[in-house]
Amino acid sequence: MADPAAARVHPLAVLGAGSMPGAGATLRALPPACRISLRADPQVAAAIAAAIGLPLPEAMCRANVLGARAALRLGPDEWLLIGPEAAGESLARVAMAVPGPASVVDVSHRSTALEIAGPRAVAVLGAFCALDLDAAAFPVGMCTRTLLGKAEIVLWRSAAECFRIEVWRSFAPYVWNCLEEGRLEFFI
């Protein structure tokens, strides 16, 4: 039998392997990551940031990136920390050691990530997402929870034509299929 610790099933394992590249917008499943939901009053959060060496964005709906790690401010007292899997344990342990009331919860497996990138990425998202994704209204570095069709996602514009989507794992196939549906016309 395979080692259960090594044998993992990614929620987009099957779908993610099958997406056709396209000139308009490419879609790909991103590898597993460490995710931590950090909840704290801003002052406490700042102390935690110092402890983990990852500055937390002060503005709502903005992401800070440092190397392979990122912090997304999703609410007044809520940050989503994303990093490579290996960083997970240490990130959490340090964060929990910080004095002051806070909630640090490991949600690495709760979500999976996918990426849609290319000149038509905004149009594809626009088929399902009611936000204004114009670069002026939704600049690079902006992130927020929102809806894509009937599923909740975290949408993060990581580059001018590139969006990272964090979605709860059971909703991932739906989100994936929506985006595939939206991409279809751009293959012509």
Next chain:
Amino acid sequence: MKFSLLSLARNAVSGQTAGPAQWRSPQPRAVYDVVIVGAGGHGLATAYYLAKEHGIRNVAVLDRGWLGGGNTGRNTTIIRSNYLWDESARLYDHAHRMWETLAQELNYNVMFSPRGVMMLAHNVHDEQVVRRHIHANRGNGVENEWLSPEQAKAFCPPLNISSDMRYPILGAALQRRGGTARHDAVAWGYARAASAMGVDILQNCEVQAIDRDATGRAIAVETSRGRIAAGKIGVVAAGHTSVVMAMAGLRMPLESYPLQALVSEPVKPCFPCVVMSNTIHAYLSQSYKGELVIGAGTDAYVSYSQAGGLHISAHTLDAICELFPMFRRMRMLRNWGGIVDVTPDRSPVIGLTPVPGLFVNCGWGTGGFKATPGSGHVFAHTIATGTPHPIAAPFSLERFRTGRLIDEAAAAAVAH
């Protein structure tokens, strides 16, 4: 003048010049025995039964706009009585029985069409809920039966009963004598019959204040057409009940929401009954003119706008298309909204109020058209005698204090 084919033919020969007004449009009198606020189906029916069954003919029915222009004129007309709780079954079935002879009673063809109302079950829980209703209904003498998917399809051929649907159909409850009626004709029929018995229907007569005497008793209404004194006042203002009751200093257990409906372009007969799905929130029937009549959901917020959001209609139409993929190419012809007054337990309030002389009949929410005759009938009794009609008694305001709610919503999701 009695309506019949004969009188119609007579008019035809004479070139239709006769046609007396179906109801009088009198000037308001200074005093009435009873003033009914709201000339919707329920208010007009109340006046009709006050006159007919209780001999109280010095009655005015006031409306801020044109009679029947509220929810009566904008509902999807589904009539059924297979409600869960004994109290509800009794109330709605009382009304349902009256529908069956209403055209003859009023000498006005309200086109009651008992083509069957079918409620779909899409999962095990739905089936449990539906079966519970069927058993409870049978005990109450309200017919309702379980259909297998195949039987459901036989009854309604457009149904898609394949098991690979996103929401497969596991079966359905069918009330065969459920159906629809011509909503406007109900208002007009009651108006005509009530007017003929002496009831004054005062349109464009908005109630703006309620006067109370030193004892606190409600004695008159101030309207856009002047002050009208009343022995008793019955408020039947549906979506506007809170507004009117506030004039008497009362807060109500009500919230008013926009509820939308829409019709397709008319097509030849293609849909034989009424189908409802609470789980995916869609209901559908075909009208006499051929439109598919489709009910949507309420918007999420309190509003008096008589219009709703596009996403609400979209949610309904995607459900309709999912259930009936052959209707995907049909087109929406018109969409509109009503204002429904919703109670915490989704059951109406019929009865006395803390203000002497003031009676209320409201809270029918998304599903009171079907109750029109019965509601008017028991409310007339309540006003005339000053004590609730036995069928109406459980639906008092008092239940919110004691906790004896009649919660159809908890037991059955949506009610139409």
Next chain:
Amino acid sequence: MLLIPCPHCGARPENEFRNAGEAHIARPAEADDAAWADYLYMRTNPKGVFIERWRHIHGCGRFFNCVRHTVTDRIIATYKAGDPRPSLDVLRAWSEHAR
């Protein structure tokens, strides 16, 4: 679909929110049956300016208060949960503006 200004996130489409009914209804510590029924069930349900609660459930997750005109559906202002209810004068002025 309304455009609702979340006090934390800015204007967002209504589908990101969930309405939570009338605002500023205090939960009584002690109440007789009638007062308790008032708290549970009785609502102002006004035709006009209304203060209601929304939650930015598919956004920052916060509950907040919103002043809206229930005839035009126009939103006049939003403010954070816990902030005091605007004074009557302010509401009256707003109501003129939202008609």
Next chain:
Amino acid sequence: MSGAFRTASGGRIDRTQPILFGFDGRAMTGFRGDTLASALLANGVHLVGRSFKYHRPRGIVAAGSEEPNALVTVDRGGGRLTPNLRATQLELRRDLKATSQNRFPSLDFDIGAVNNLFSPLFSAGFYYKTFMWPASFWKHVYEPLIRSAAGLGRAPTEPDPDRYLHRYAHCDVLVIGAGPAGLAAALAAAETGARVILCDEQSEPGGSLLAETEARIEGRPAAEWAAGVARALAGQDRVTVLPRTTAFGWFPDNLIGLAERVTDHQDRPDPRLPRERLWQVRAREVVIAAGAIERPLVFPGNDRPGVMLADAGRIYANRYGVRVGDRAVIATAGDSGYRAALALLGAGATIAAIADLREDPAGAAVEAARQAGIAIRPGTAIAGSRGGHRVTEASLRRIGGSDRVERLDCDVLLMSGGFTPAVHMFSQSRGRLRFDAALQAFLPGKSAARERSAGACNGRFDLEGCLDEGFTAGAAAAKAAGCGSPRTRRFARAGAVPAPGGFLGAVPGTGKGKAFVDFQNDVTAKDLQLATREGFRSIEHVKRYTTTGMATDQGKTSNMNALAIVAGALDRPIPEVGLTTFRMPYTPVTFGTIAGASRGMLFDPLRHTPIHDWASEHGAVFEDVGNWKRARYFPRSGEDMHQAVARECTAVRMAAGMFDASTLGKIEVVGPDAATFLERMYTNAWARLAPGRLRYGLMLNEAGFIMDDGVIARLAPDRFHVTTTTGGAPGVLNHMEDYLQTEFTDLKVWLTSITEQYAVIAVQGPRAREIIAPLVEGIDLSPAAMPHMSVQTGQICGVATRLFRVSFTGELGFEINVPADHGRAVWEAVLQAGAAYGIVPYGTEAMHVLRAEKGYIIVGQETDGTVTPADAGLDWAIGKAKKDFVGKRSLSRPDIVAPGRKQLVGLLTHSPQEVLEEGAQLVADPHAEIPMRMIGHVTSSYHSAALGRSIALALVADGRSLLGQTLYVPMPDRMIAVTLVAPVFYDQEGRRLDG
């Protein structure tokens, strides 16, 4: 040549691209650029349909979306059948096959036309006055008769294979309509750098300019100018030009719904394209430039094929190169008739005469007609027409003169009652209309939304005025949107300014016969007058009684005439009578377009657990619970559900079973006040629950009714792992957040959903401990170290776990929480480890049976939102010492403490193999007759393998005082006797929990 009535040159059709098409099986040719209507007219076909009520032959009336008559069905094959399409909007494409509607057996000979003979009977409201006697006839005679007459086209019967898609868009300025006003507005706005969307329902931008042959704008022929401007706009980055796109609805906060027809006009559409697209445009500002709609004249026989709107005649000539007839009579109330006459003359027709309702027609157009030698009859009304399937004669009568009628032969009769500004979208935006007495038209008045109107829809009927007003509106909109101002621009142009003119209502002094107001619904002037006499004095009543304005064109051409007739009958001014409400959609919109991609698997997310694929591979039968798929049972070959469930249950009781509980809601509650918070949210006491221990939690809503339940683990003083029901998970989290954020704001605690973080594997049964022991590291499983209702963290199969010792079956049991990605592997490892012990996977059905044997409730099955803790026998779960928790106060309300409430009990049928039906009712009297007094109902009912008999749970009025007594379950054919027992059927003492 594409038909005898095609002009030799001119128009915007591509004469190099002939297209073969079919109408009612007849093959004809048209050109690319034609509509079905123009192509039919080019072939001399006017008769295209039958009216709704009287089945009168009807022809093409208009050239645009206001067309009331020319509705056809188009079948594209493969389920692509669409009824009620307007021939005037259908672009000709290869193999277009259209059929006429509402006729049998054929368009030429329609049996339904007998209705016309009986039409005096079918006056407005006739239904309501008849068909009542004998009452028994209604169901089998009258109603079927009425229903069979319903509808125009036929509904499709096959599923639609086409795709639809949505697009949300945002812009600074949305311009509705791309005529001169709209183009100018878009130009102005675009110049400021604003984000602009310009939409028009027609196949190309240009609006009325597409049929303009005289005027020049900025030195170029008008149509050429329009094409150039549209091209330039479309080329700009921040401008989106959408042809074939109708703005159909206006929603709060300037959200405008647009319906784009993407492929219907294409010969061979690429299946990757959606057929139609719904745009939901959030516009900072809107410019409405929707033009105006010409009105018919109401006179007897105005509905014959060949009777058309004058401007339509002009458009067919100028834009499509089609002569709508060879000999025209024109009846007009303004310049439009003259412009049409000149256009028809140019197309080779003879003009018999122009009858003008005005006494002294004057102005450039009139002068031009005079110059061209056309006979003009001023002060003359159209009095009637003759003809069968086509008009053959028009009669004119001098207004106020003698009764003498002038009869003129003709094969086409053009009419113009003036123009109605298209205020539909303005009115939908809740703007208030004002009546302009000079124009005799409703115009946009006070705005309610951020919009402005320009051009003909704003009452500007001259081209220069439209261009200037459009430009000004576009500039103002951009400015209001915060985008600066454009350079001023004057649109030098040539061409005449039209003289005002128009007529509302029924043409005076006409003869007998039906004068139609609403063509499609067959409403005549007389019907309207009759309605008012019958007391229908509100225009809303008249509409509903006569159905005027309720057809698929929503009265675009008829509402103003209807209003004038009603105002006349009531002797009240028009504005006092008022219009009916404008509602979405402006023109009908396909259901599929509004539904969009939401279909099949995209209809609603379908949620799978991490173990789903394994279950599916192993033959599980699933059930839907909310959006989740849950394995219901795992049949082995030949087993039915009953057998499979019995086997699964037995395995759990005898050895062990494993269950995928991943769908259970999970919330991590963290913070110094976590315990205090739970004290207030749940009925139970939490403060003294030690870390490492679990407790059953009961949650009420504020009304005191059971809302949810679950097991809650205290992981640390400030950290709880809360579980909820599957369906209740989102609601519970929202409920908790609500109290936390708005009521208990003094508490420092945070809630994080971890439902999807963990796969949950329940291992239940006497061998459970032995099975998992070898897989577990760092956890002491011994009963002492890990008693019932405890939690430990450690590893299982090398994966971090939160291991619960808990039981929902009454057996020794564990729930293994592991990070979701590892769920399947751990599941398989446990299965393998348990094989030797006889472990089996079990589904929700067995889970239900097992817990029912123990009398554990399921929220939503034993409860329905009306059940209190006491009702459910859960009094013990209430922390008696607690001052407050959500729902506490409600539990002492009079009717909540009153006797007679339904209480949870067990039922044993007298014949042990009889399984009751869930939902069945209970009565005390075995002879009860309908209506009977029902005192309870069955909430759960199963065959219990462990007991070898059936068991059931029920809610029964005062049930706990009736234990041991016999009650009856009435079934349609018999009464089933049951004994009331305590609701625990198996292992009452709870010994098995320790294995």
